[in-house]
Amino acid sequence: MEFIDKKYVELINKEIDHIITPDEKEKLDIYLSDNKAAQDYYNGLLKANDYLSQLPDQEPSENLKKQIINSIDSSRYSPKTKKQNSWGPLFAPKFKFAYTFAAGLILGIIIYAMLINNSNTVNINDVYGTIGISNGANTIAELPLKFSDISGKIDIKSAGKNFWFNLDLNSTNKFDVVISYPEGVKFENFRLGIAKNIEVSKGQSFIKITNSGPQQFSMLFSQVSLAPTTVKIEILQAGNILYEHDQLINE
Amino acid sequence: MNDDDKILVKECLKGNKKSFEEIVEKYYKTIFRLSFRITRDYDNAEEITQIAFVKAYENLESYNSKYKFFSWIYRMTVNEAINFSKRNDRNQRIDEKYSTDERNPDKIFEKVELKGKVQEAVMELDLLYRLPVVLKHLFDYSYQELSYILDVPEKTVKSRLFTGRQLLKDILIKKEFN
Numbered sequence: 001m002e003f004i005d006k007k008y009v010e011l012i013n014k015e016i017d018h019i020i021t022p023d024e025k026e027k028l029d030i031y032l033s034d035n036k037a038a039q040d041y042y043n044g045l046l047k048a049n050d051y052l053s054q055l056p057d058q059e060p061s062e063n064l065k066k067q068i069i070n071s072i073d074s075s076r077y078s079p080k081t082k083k084q085n086s087w088g089p090l091f092a093p094k095f096k097f098a099y100t101f102a103a104g105l106i107l108g109i110i111i112y113a114m115l116i117n118n119s120n121t122v123n124i125n126d127v128y129g130t131i132g133i134s135n136g137a138n139t140i141a142e143l144p145l146k147f148s149d150i151s152g153k154i155d156i157k158s159a160g161k162n163f164w165f166n167l168d169l170n171s172t173n174k175f176d177v178v179i180s181y182p183e184g185v186k187f188e189n190f191r192l193g194i195a196k197n198i199e200v201s202k203g204q205s206f207i208k209i210t211n212s213g214p215q216q217f218s219m220l221f222s223q224v225s226l227a228p229t230t231v232k233i234e235i236l237q238a239g240n241i242l243y244e245h246d247q248l249i250n251e
Numbered sequence: 252m253n254d255d256d257k258i259l260v261k262e263c264l265k266g267n268k269k270s271f272e273e274i275v276e277k278y279y280k281t282i283f284r285l286s287f288r289i290t291r292d293y294d295n296a297e298e299i300t301q302i303a304f305v306k307a308y309e310n311l312e313s314y315n316s317k318y319k320f321f322s323w324i325y326r327m328t329v330n331e332a333i334n335f336s337k338r339n340d341r342n343q344r345i346d347e348k349y350s351t352d353e354r355n356p357d358k359i360f361e362k363v364e365l366k367g368k369v370q371e372a373v374m375e376l377d378l379l380y381r382l383p384v385v386l387k388h389l390f391d392y393s394y395q396e397l398s399y400i401l402d403v404p405e406k407t408v409k410s411r412l413f414t415g416r417q418l419l420k421d422i423l424i425k426k427e428f429n
Binding site for chain 2: 009010013016017019041044045047048049051052053054055056057058059060061064065067068069071072073074076077238239240241
C-alpha cells in the first residue's frame with residue numbers, strides 16, 4: 001500500500017469539510033492524480049460521508065418538550081430570590097423594626113387610597129352576590145384552586161349580556177390574575193370585597209390584578225351580543241403561569 | 252439568532268420561565284437528534300435530551316455569552332451522552348448483540364440494509380471518534396467550535412475527526428465486503 005503524506009490527509013479532510021483554499025485544492029488535485037492509494041482513500045472518505053448524509057433524522061416523542069419543561073425548577077430564578085441576594089445586607093436584623101414600621105405605614109396608605117378609589121369607581125350596586133343583575137344569574141363555573149401557595153376558588157356567573165368573576169383567593173406570595181377577553185366583550189367594573197395590596201392594570205383586551213394575602217373581589221364584564229364567547233383566566237407567580245382556564249360564556 | 256438566545260437567557264435569569272420554554276422549543280429536536288446519533292437508542296436519547304436541558308437551566312448563570320448558546324447546550328449534551336455511554340457501555344454492547352430491536356423506532360430504517368450498516372458502523376466507532384464525526388456531520392461546525400463543544404484542543408479535534416472518518420470508511424468497506 002502506498003504511503004499517504006499526512007499533509008495531504010489533512011487537505012483531503014479540508015476538502016470534505018469545504019474549507020480548502022484554491023491553492024490547497026490545486027496541490028491536492030495534483031497529488032491525487034499521481035497517487036492511487038490517496039485517490040482510494042479520498043473516494044472512500046467521500047463515500048462514507050455520503051452514506052452519513054443518507055441517515056434519516058429521528059423525531060422525538062410529542063411529549064418530550066413537556067417533560068423537559070415540567071422537570072425544570074421554575075422557582076430557581078424567581079425575581080424574589082435575586083432581589084434578596086443583591087439587597088441582602090439591607091435585610092440585617094438591626095433594620096427589622098424600621099422596615100416593619102415603614103411597611104405598615106405604606107400598607108395603611110395603600111389601603112386608604114384603595115378605599116377612596118373604590119368608592120369613586122364602583123358604580124354598580126353589588127357584583128359580589130346580590131347586584132341588580134343577579135336575579136336569574138346562572139353559575140357558569142366553579143373553579144376550586146389549589147397550587148403553589150395559592151388556594152381558593154373562582155366562581156363565574158352570568159345574567160343576560162353580563163357575566164362576572166367572583167374571586168376568593170389566598171396566597172402568601174404575590175400573584176397575578178389575568179383575564180383576557182375577545183372583541184365583543186367589555187370590562188365594566190371592579191369590585192373589592194376583602195382585598196389589600198392590590199394593583200390593577202388594564203389593557204385593550206385584558207385586565208390584570210396583582211395581589212397577595214386573602215383576596216375577595218369581583219370583575220364584571222358585558223357582551224355586545226349573546227353570542228358564545230371565550231374568556232381566558234390565568235394565574236401567574238413570578239412570571240410563571242400556574243393556572244389557565246378557558247371559559248366559554250353563553251354556551 | 253444568537254443574540255435572540257442571549258436575550259432569552261437573560262429573561263430566564265430574571266425569572267421568566269416562558270423564555271426557557273422558547274429555548275426548549277428551539278433546540279429540543281436537534282438535541283434529541285444529536286443524542287440519538289450518539290447513542291442509537293430512542294429512550295436514552297430522550298433521557299439525555301431532558302437531562303441536558305435541566306442541567307443547562309440549572310447552570311444558566313454560568314453560561315458565557317462569548318460562546319454561542321447552542322454550542323454551550325450541545326456541549327452539555329455531549330457530556331451527558333459521554334456519561335450515559337460510560338454507565339451503559341457494557342449493557343449496550345450485550346443489548347446490541349442479542350437484541351431483536353423490536354422496540355426500536357428505527358426499525359423501518361434498519362430494514363434498508365445499507366443504512367443499517369452505516370448506523371452500525373457509526374456505533375462501532377469508539378465514542379472518542381464518534382462524537383466529532385457525528386457533530387461535524389450534523390452541524391457542520393468549525394474545528395474551533397468543535398473544540399469548545401468537546402472541550403479538547405483544536406488539534407485534537409482534527410486528529411480525532413480525521414481518524415474517525417478513516418475508521419468509519421474502513422468499517423464500511425469491511426461491511427460491504429461481507
